[in-house]
Structure formats: C-alpha cells, structure tokens
Amino acid sequence: MTTAETETVESFRLRARAWLAENMPRLDADAPLPTLGDDDHEWVRARELQKLLHAGGFAGICFPREYGGLGLSPAHQRAFTEETAGYEMPVQLNIPTFSIVAATLLDMGSEEQKRERISAAIRGDEVLCQFLSEPSGGSDLAGLLTRAELDGDTWILNGQKTWSTSAYAADWGLCLARTNWDVPKHRGLTMFLIPTEAPGLHMNRVKMVNGSREFCEEFFTDVQLPASAVVGEVNNGWAVASRQLFHERNAVGGGSPYVSGIAGRPRALGGQSLFTVARATGRAAEPGVRERVGEWVALEAVKNQMVSRVSRAIGSGALPPPAASLLRLFHAEAAQRGTDLAMDIAGAQIAAGVGTDEGVTGRAGVSYLSRQGASLGGGSSEMARNQISERLLGMPREPAADRDIPFNQVKRGRV
Numbered sequence: 001m002t003t004a005e006t007e008t009v010e011s012f013r014l015r016a017r018a019w020l021a022e023n024m025p026r027l028d029a030d031a032p033l034p035t036l037g038d039d040d041h042e043w044v045r046a047r048e049l050q051k052l053l054h055a056g057g058f059a060g061i062c063f064p065r066e067y068g069g070l071g072l073s074p075a076h077q078r079a080f081t082e083e084t085a086g087y088e089m090p091v092q093l094n095i096p097t098f099s100i101v102a103a104t105l106l107d108m109g110s111e112e113q114k115r116e117r118i119s120a121a122i123r124g125d126e127v128l129c130q131f132l133s134e135p136s137g138g139s140d141l142a143g144l145l146t147r148a149e150l151d152g153d154t155w156i157l158n159g160q161k162t163w164s165t166s167a168y169a170a171d172w173g174l175c176l177a178r179t180n181w182d183v184p185k186h187r188g189l190t191m192f193l194i195p196t197e198a199p200g201l202h203m204n205r206v207k208m209v210n211g212s213r214e215f216c217e218e219f220f221t222d223v224q225l226p227a228s229a230v231v232g233e234v235n236n237g238w239a240v241a242s243r244q245l246f247h248e249r250n251a252v253g254g255g256s257p258y259v260s261g262i263a264g265r266p267r268a269l270g271g272q273s274l275f276t277v278a279r280a281t282g283r284a285a286e287p288g289v290r291e292r293v294g295e296w297v298a299l300e301a302v303k304n305q306m307v308s309r310v311s312r313a314i315g316s317g318a319l320p321p322p323a324a325s326l327l328r329l330f331h332a333e334a335a336q337r338g339t340d341l342a343m344d345i346a347g348a349q350i351a352a353g354v355g356t357d358e359g360v361t362g363r364a365g366v367s368y369l370s371r372q373g374a375s376l377g378g379g380s381s382e383m384a385r386n387q388i389s390e391r392l393l394g395m396p397r398e399p400a401a402d403r404d405i406p407f408n409q410v411k412r413g414r415v
C-alpha cells in the first residue's frame with residue numbers, strides 16, 4: 001500500500017476490532033495479580049502475544065514498513081489501543097523496548113541496526129533495554145565512568161551500570177560509555193548497542209523493598225564490541241542519549257506513539273483503581289472519600305488531555321522536544337498523588353496488608369512503598385523541572401563546575 005492508499009483510521013479500527021475478537025485472548029479481570037518478583041512467565045507471554053499481533057498484521061503500527069512496521073499514524077495507533085481494552089496485550093514491551101530503545105534506533109541507528117533490531121522486536125523475537133545510569137549517579141548522566149577503548153577495530157568495554165529495567169528479560173541494550181577523557185564530559189561519549197549475552201557482561205537482579213526484581217545491575221569486564229555496535233557517531237553519543245531521553249520522558253509521560261495497548265492493570269496503585277480501593281475498604285459512600293476519588297479522576301482526565309495536547313504540539317513543532325518533560329513531570333505528580341490518596345482512604349488497613357501483599361489494600365500498601373519511583377524513572381522530577389525552566393522557559397542554566405573542562409581534570413567523589 002502506498003501512502004496515498006493508506007487505510008483510513010476508521011477502517012483500520014473496524015478491522016482491528018474484528019481481528020482482536022477472533023484472535024486475542026480476553027483479559028481475565030478476576031485472575032489474581034501476578035506476584036511481584038516472579039514475572040518471568042509474563043515475559044514469555046509478552047513475546048507470544050507480540051508474535052500473535054505480528055502474524056495478524058497489527059504490530060509496530062507507527063514504525064516504518066522497511067523496518068517491519070505498518071508505517072501508519074499515531075491516530076491509527078490510538079484507535080488500535082482503544083480497541084484493545086479487555087484483551088491481553090504485550091504491554092511489557094511498550095517501555096523500554098518499543099517506545100524508548102527502538103524509537104531511538106529509528107532516529108539515530110545505522111541502517112543495519114534498524115533493519116535487524118527494530119524488526120526483531122516487532123516480530124516478538126527480541127526485547128530491548130537501556131544501560132545508562134551508574135552507581136555514581138543517574139542525573140548527571142554525562143558524567144558517567146564506564147569506558148570503552150579501541151583495540152584495533154574492537155571496542156573494549158569496562159564499567160558498571162545499574163537500575164536497568166527488565167534487562168534480565170532483554171536481548172540487547174543501549175549502553176552509553178566514555179570514549180574520550182580529554183574533552184568536556186558531553187563530548188567524549190559514545191552509544192553502543194550490546195547483546196546482553198556478551199562474554200564479560202555479568203548481570204544481577206536487584207530486589208526492591210516492594211518485592212519486585214525488575215531492576216538489574218551489570219558489570220562489564222573487557223566486553224568486546226565490533227565497530228558496528230556504535231550507534232550514531234563515535235564521541236557524539238550525547239546526541240543519541242538526548243534523543244533517547246526525549247523518547248523516555250515522552251513514553252513515561254504517556255505521549256509515545258510506539259506504545260500499543262492499555263496496561264490491563266496499571267502498576268500504580270498496585271494495578272487497581274482508586275474506585276476499587278474505596279469499595280474494598282467499605283468507605284465508598286463517605287463524602288471525604290468521594291472527594292478524594294474525584295480528585296484522582298480529575299488528575300487522570302487532566303493527564304490524558306495534557307498528553308494529547310503536548311504530543312500534538314511537539315509533533316507540529318509548536319513546542320520543542322524538551323516539552324516531553326511536562327508530561328514526565330505531571331505523570332510523577334499524578335502517580336504519587338494517587339498513591340497518597342489510596343493511603344488516605346485505606347488508612348490502617350494498608351498497613352495491615354503490606355506484610356502479605358494480598359488483597360486490594362495490601363496491593364495499595366506495597367505500591368506506596370515504591371511511590372518515589374515515579375519521580376525518578378525516566379530522569380528525576382527535579383531534572384524535569386530543570387529542563388522545563390532552561391529549555392522551555394529560557395531561564396538561566398544551572399551553574400556547573402565541570403562545564404567546558406576536560407573530563408579527566410574534573411574533580412570527582414572525595415578527590
């Protein structure tokens with residue numbers, strides 16, 4: 001089909017509706033929520049569901065056809081997502097595989113990287129992850145210490161990464177490393193695409209306070225990478241990372257066109273709505289509780305409106321890409337407020353349930369333990385505020401002692 005013959009959104013929607021009814025498994029609303037920390041089978045399932053979508057011709061809706069997608073518009077994707085309500089979908093693949101890593105490769109990768117990795121992800125054969133943050137700090141990403149050195153034609157990678165979401169389930173990761181120490185920090189970085197099975201890469205899963213083991217830490221010891229592993233240009237990795245951070249803020253904020261399907265049971269609030277919490281605690285009729293639920297509904301409505309407005313403005317060029325920080329920031333504020341409201345409503349019942357992670361209030365309680373994650377994932381809320389003030393409002397940049405200083409002369413840690 002040429003662009004001129006592109007199917008209308010309405011025809012696509014009707015075709016998707018019929019196909020979903022015939023082919024996609026229905027969500028079982030009464031099935032127990034999966035146990036945090038024990039989600040390996042969910043990844044197997046996500047790959048199966050993605051293969052199903054691909055076989056049916058509904059995978060990679062906004063990715064170009066030459067890389068295995070359908071080359072359709074965000075409006076087609078929105079229509080498809082609306083139709084998926086009530087069906088199982090491979091939502092684990094939305095972030096970071098499609099909306100961050102594949103999206104970054106599409107913008108910045110080589111032809112080979114795009115043809116191989118994006119299409120493998122769309123087929124359901126591969127999962128992608130990101131190796132950015134390091135133990136020395138994630139906000140100052142350009143100050144990272146993992147190094148890659150050239151030995152003949154081969155890059156040798158050494159260092160450590162941390163907080164890599166679902167890396168244990170991934171096949172490839174985007175990894176930012178320092179390749180020149182004699183220039184200021186942003187100018188000596190290179191992005192690499194590395195297989196998670198590479199010899200010399202050792203990965204541990206990290207158990208969090210809420211029981212989840214979705215994060216990993218990685219140790220790289222003399223990992224060998226070919227020249228073709230470089231994404232973008234050598235020493236211009238900051239350009240790739242900036243694009244990646246844009247996609248991350250957009251995805252976390254809810255504005256990415258590469259996200260497909262509604263998370264049947266969103267992770268915030270332990271995968272349940274504030275209505276469910278109010279009913280389960282027997283307080284749904286109390287005026288104070290109804291006010292709180294109303295506040296949550298209003299926040300969700302504002303968030304959805306904001307996503308479509310800001311996404312359209314970035315798409316048309318009316319707002320620059322850093323505007324994705326608006327979505328990212330509001331997402332964190334709304335998610336944390338929702339968790340706090342659930343805590344208010346459930347009160348002591350939350351505390352009683354936390355130990356067991358069972359029942360509606362137990363889930364909400366466990367979710368409260370990780371409420372802070374919303375203001376860190378995808379870059380912290382403070383960094384989002386910095387972006388908004390400096391890049392959107394034109395306020396002065398925050399002072400930086402290491403600006404324009406060769407990285408090997410920058411004082412670090414206790415030095």
Ligand SMILES: Cc1cc2nc3c(=O)[nH]c(=O)nc-3n(C[C@H](O)[C@H](O)[C@H](O)COP(=O)(O)OP(=O)(O)OC[C@H]3O[C@@H](n4cnc5c(N)ncnc54)[C@H](O)[C@@H]3O)c2cc1C
Pocket residue numbers: 096129130131132133134136137138139140162163164165166372373374376377378379380381382383386398
């Ligand atoms: C749910 C989730 C998923 C994640 N997934 C990934 C992933 O897949 N891959 C990956 O590489 N990383 C991932 N991360 C890590 C994330 O990117 C970092 O947590 C984040 O960038 C902050 O880095 P940090 O935790 O090292 O905190 P730090 O950078 O040490 O910051 C600590 C505190 O200081 C504040 N701060 C730091 N600098 C400034 C400044 N200049 N101005 C104002 N305040 C400042 C921060 O806002 C924060 O509150 C994830 C984190 C979470 C919570």
